C-alpha cells in the first residue's frame with residue numbers, strides 16, 4: 245500500500261473515532277494554523293499608518309501558498325460576532341523573512357470591517373484567509389521603465405510591488421487629499437532619498453483632482469513606461485481613455501476596488517439564479533411566496549420564521565426582514581430565511 | 596383539557612398588544628446580539644470538546660474503577676452538553692447570525708442517532724409550529740401516550756408508564772424513530788416509499804457510525820479496558836437519554852400546561868400564537884448550572900416564544916416575559932426539576948387509567964374571540 249493510501253486509511257479510522265465531528269474539529273482546538281487546516285491567520289500586530297489607515301501584520305497558517313506582489317487576499321473576520329469577508333491588497337514583500345504577511349487598510353466611512361481592523365483589531369485574533377489572487381502583478385521580464393499611478397488606498401498593491409521588486413527607473417504619481425493622508429509617506433520619501441524612486445505627490449485638497457493631461461509635464465515619457473494604476477474608478481476611467489487615445493493601452497495595467505454599493509429599496513427584481521427565473525417582487529411579500537408563485541421549488545417549513553427550514557443563499561442584492569425591518573446584504577456565506585424576507589431592491593436567490 | 600380556558604379573560608386587543616410587547620422583547624435581544632454572545636457559544640463548544648476528549652482519554656484506563664467513574668461522569672456531561680446547550684440550540688438557528696459555517700444550523704451534526712436534518716423537520720417545524728395541538732404536535736406523548744383526559748382511553752394505555760420509561764432509557768432511538776414517523780411508515784405500502792427509504796437509510800448510517808464509535812472503536816482502543824469502556828459509554832448514553840427525556844417532559848407535560856384542539860388554531864394571529872406558546876410550555880427553576888445542563892430548556896416558555904434567540908439570553912428574557920404573564924394574569928408554570936418531573940410522571944400514570952369524560956368542553960378560543 246502506498247503511503248498516501250495508508251494515510252487516508254488512518255484518517256478514515258480517525259473519523260470513526262471522532263464522529264459526528266471531524267478530527268480537525270479537535271485539532272483546531274490546539275493548532276488552528278497547522279498544515280491541512282482550513283486556511284486561517286493570526287493577527288500579530290497593528291501599526292497605525294495615518295489617522296485612518298493601519299497595517300495589519302498576519303501570520304498565515306501553514307497552508308498559505310505565498311503571493312505575487314500586487315495581489316490581494318480575502319479575509320474573514322468577526323465583527324460584533326458576525327463573520328464578514330473583505331478583500332485587501334497585500335503590502336508585504338513576497339520574500340519577507342519571518343513569513344508574515346501584511347495588509348494595509350484605510351477606514352472608510354461606515355465601513356464595518358475597515359473601521360474594525362484599523363481601530364479595534366487586537367493582536368492574537370484569529371481570522372479566516374483565502375489564498376491570494378488577482379492579476380494586477382508585475383511581469384516576469386523586468387520592464388526598463390515603470391510608472392505607478394495611484395490615488396488614496398490605491399497605493400496599497402503598488403506598495404507591495406515597490407517593496408518586492410527594484411527597477412532601474414521608477415516614477416510614482418500619487419494623489420491624496422493632504423500630505424498627512426499619504427499612506428507609507430516616510431517610507432516613500434526614504435526610497436526617494438536613496439534614489440530608488442521618483443515621486444510626485446498630488447494633494448487634491450490644494451491642487452485639485454489630477455488632470456490626466458498634466459502627465460506630459462509630470463512624467464514626460466509616461467507613454468514609454470509600463471504602468472500600473474490603482475485608485476478610484478474615475479481616475480482609472482480617464483487613464484484608460486488617455487492611454488488608449490495614445491495607442492499604448494497595452495502598457496497600462498489597472499486594478500479596480502469594486503465597492504459593492506447596495507441601495508436598499510422597497511421591492512425589486514428577484515432572480516432565482518439556479519432556476520433562471522426573474523420576477524418582480526414588492527417589498528412586503530415574502531420571497532418564499534414570490535418564488536413559489538414563479539414556480540421555483542422553494543424549501544419551506546413553518547412559514548413564520550421559526551424553523552429555519554427555508555434558508556437559502558443570498559447571492560446578490562439586499563433583503564429586508566419583515567419582522568424587524570433589518571436589511572441583509574449579499575455576502576459570501578449569507579443565508580436568508582425566505583419566509584420572512586422580502587426584496588429590498590434587486591436581489592439574487594440561489595434557487 | 597382543562598374545563599376552564601385560562602385565557603378567557605383576555606380580549607382580542609389585549610392578545611395583540613401582548614404579541615407586540617413580546618415582539619419588542621425579541622427585537623431588543625436581536626439588536627444587542629454581538630461579540631459576547633459569539634464568544635459564549637465558542638467557549639461552550641471548545642469546553643465540550645475538551646471534556647469529551649479528556650473523558651475518553653481517561654476511559655482508556657477504565658479498568659481502574661476511579662478512572663471508570665471519572666471518565667463516565669465526564670462523558671455523560673459532555674454528551675449532555677453536545678445535545679442540549681450546543682446541538683439543540685444550533686439546530687434551531689440560534690447562532691446562524693454569526694455566519695460561521697462551522698456553527699450553523701445547516702452544517703451541524705450532533706452526537707445523536709437522529710440525523711440533524713430529520714430532527715430539524717420534526718422538531719423545529721412540526722413541534723414548534725403546532726406546539727401542544729393535539730393531533731398535530733406529536734411531541735405530546737410522542738404518539739405512544741395518552742396525554743389528555745379528552746382522548747379516548749384504550750386498555751393499551753395501561754402500559755404507558757412502562758413505554759415512557761423505556762423511551763427515557765433509549766430516548767435517542769425513540770427520537771430517531773419518531774422523526775422517521777416509524778409507526779405510520781411501517782404500515783403496508785408506505786414502507787416502499789422512496790422518500791421514507793432514503794430517510795431510513797440516513798438514520799441507519801448514523802446509527803452505524805454512532806454504535807461503531809461508542810461500542811466498538813473506543814472500547815477496542817482501550818485494549819484491556821475493553822469491557823469497562825463499553826460499559827462506560829453505555830452508561831453515559833443512558834444518563835444523557837434519561838436526563839434529556841426528563842428535561843423535555845418538563846417542557847410541556849407538567850400539570851397546568853394547556854393543550855389545544857386542532858380547530859382552535861385556525862386563522863391564529865401572531866398574538867394568539869404567542870399566547871399558545873405561553874400556555875403550552877413550562878419552565879424549570881434552578882441554578883445557573885441547572886439551566887446550562889438543560890441547554891436552557893429550563894426556560895422552555897421563553898424558548899417557545901423565541902426559538903431562534905441565542906440560548907444564553909433566555910435568562911434575561913425570562914424576567915421580562917414573566918412580568919408579562921403577571922400583567923396579563925396568566926399562570927407561569929415553573930418549579931424545581933424534581934417537582935416538575937414528578938408532576939409529568941404523575942400525569943403519565945394518571946392518564947394510563949380511564950377517566951370520566953370532562954363535563955365542560957374546552958371553549959373554542961377562536962370563536963370566543965369573534966364574540967368578544
Ligand code: FES
Pocket residue numbers: 544545546547548549550551552553554555581582583584
Ligand atoms: S419556513 Fe420556517 S423559518 Fe422559514
